[in-house]
Amino acid sequence: MRLTLSILFLLTGGVVSAPSYAQPGASEGDLIITEIMYAPAGTDSDQEYIEVYNTTATSIDLENWVIVDEDPSGADPRQDDINTSVTVGSGEFAVLCENETPSENGGVSCAYDYANAISHTNSADYVVLKDPTGTEIDRVHYDESGSWPNAVDVSLEYVAGADGDNNSASNWQAATDRTGDFAGQSDGSKGSPNANAPGGALPVELATFTVAADRSSGVLRWETVSETENAGFAVQHRLPGRDQWTRRGFVEGAGTTTEMQSYRFETDVLRTGTHLFRLKQVDLDGSAHYSAPQSVDIRPETALRVSGPNPLPAGRPITVTVQTEGTQRMDVALFDALGRRVRTMISRTGPVREPIRARMPTTSLASGIYFLRAITPSTTNTRRISIIR
Numbered sequence: 078m079r080l081t082l083s084i085l086f087l088l089t090g091g092v093v094s095a096p097s098y099a100q101p102g103a104s105e106g107d108l109i110i111t112e113i114m115y116a117p118a119g120t121d122s123d124q125e126y127i128e129v130y131n132t133t134a135t136s137i138d139l140e141n142w143v144i145v146d147e148d149p150s151g152a153d154p155r156q157d158d159i160n161t162s163v164t165v166g167s168g169e170f171a172v173l174c175e176n177e178t179p180s181e182n183g184g185v186s187c188a189y190d191y192a193n194a195i196s197h198t199n200s201a202d203y204v205v206l207k208d209p210t211g212t213e214i215d216r217v218h219y220d221e222s223g224s225w226p227n228a229v230d231v232s233l234e235y236v237a238g239a240d241g242d243n244n245s246a247s248n249w250q251a252a253t254d255r256t257g258d259f260a261g262q263s264d265g266s267k268g269s270p271n272a273n274a275p276g277g278a279l280p281v282e283l284a285t286f287t288v289a290a291d292r293s294s295g296v297l298r299w300e301t302v303s304e305t306e307n308a309g310f311a312v313q314h315r316l317p318g319r320d321q322w323t324r325r326g327f328v329e330g331a332g333t334t335t336e337m338q339s340y341r342f343e344t345d346v347l348r349t350g351t352h353l354f355r356l357k358q359v360d361l362d363g364s365a366h367y368s369a370p371q372s373v374d375i376r377p378e379t380a381l382r383v384s385g386p387n388p389l390p391a392g393r394p395i396t397v398t399v400q401t402e403g404t405q406r407m408d409v410a411l412f413d414a415l416g417r418r419v420r421t422m423i424s425r426t427g428p429v430r431e432p433i434r435a436r437m438p439t440t441s442l443a444s445g446i447y448f449l450r451a452i453t454p455s456t457t458n459t460r461r462i463s464i465i466r
């Protein structure tokens with residue numbers, strides 16, 4: 078199952094940063110090859126091209142990157158040093174062509190023209206991308222003598238997800254029209270023909286995916302137009318400055334439906350910084366595909382979250398999560414309706430860079446209205462709690 082994704086990125090309560098660009102020092106898989114036209118009709122090499130896809134949450138500028146075309150034997154490698162700015166946005170595609178003139182290249186809209194610097198062999202070849210430091214970021218070895226599809230007169234297109242293996246023949250098929258797109262991205266049809274392999278309509282059509290900041294929590298919302306055998310969506314999260322994705326939760330899908338479905342997921346308190354989120358859509362058969370990652374900036378503040386029902390039955394503990402930035406004193410205390418301090422849950426001085434969780438019993442508390450306050454020298458954050466017997 079694959080996702081058709083039209084990104085609508087709305088950020089409320091957080092900070093929308095200016096576009097950032099990945100500089101020298103990219104990681105393997107940040108930019109992947111998603112389509113290769115290596116054997117156009119006749120002998121017209123002007124119609125050769127490759128399409129690339131940015132899997133990261135930031136734009137990538139290809140200036141000083143290198144495209145390498147190698148013979149399978151390793152002999153006669155050819156390369157093109159990209160000497161101009163070519164920006165590939167987060168979750169977007171760019172087509173790099175032998176000839177950038179649409180009237181001569183089969184109608185392809187190109188972001189860059191590598192002219193005659195490289196030429197793709199019709200039967201087998203290596204196509205390699207290297208960043209300005211010389212690090213190999215992606216490599217595809219197609220070979221018609223093996224299990225790769227025959228793509229003569231049509232393009233060879235990658236049809237698995239952004240985290241799949243695009244050097245595996247089973248993840249490529251010959252494309253014959255413009256009806257589909259890689260990884261569900263609605264703007265994927267930049268190459269020609271640039272289509273998914275045959276197989277009918279996409280099993281999951283994702284109309285929108287938004288990430289927002291609500292105080293110090295992240296709120297994800299997405300909508301699907303249709304679903305086929307969709308088990309659900311795992312919400313994956315990457316902490317500021319980290320490379321690893323972790324699972325935050327799972328939202329069940331609607332199985333098979335042609336009606337619009339809406340989904341929502343809210344995280345616990347997040348620490349200050351830029352957080353990345355993505356959806357891992359899972360089929361009933363266990364196969365999975367990933368959305369493009371989205372980022373959200375969490376501002377420094379004293380964040381206070383109360384878990385559980387409100388009103389709260391007497392005897393059930395109050396569970397809180399609190400976070401503040403910097404070296405300062407912080408108290409979390411419960412006050413009654415008259416403003417009298419009833420109990421102190423947390424009292425500490427020093428850096429608090431990770432969320433603190435605490436529980437307070439309510440067995441001895443009378444029914445009524447209470448106020449839970451997180452107090453620092455600069456801020457006070459209050460939550461109202463009702464206790465009933």
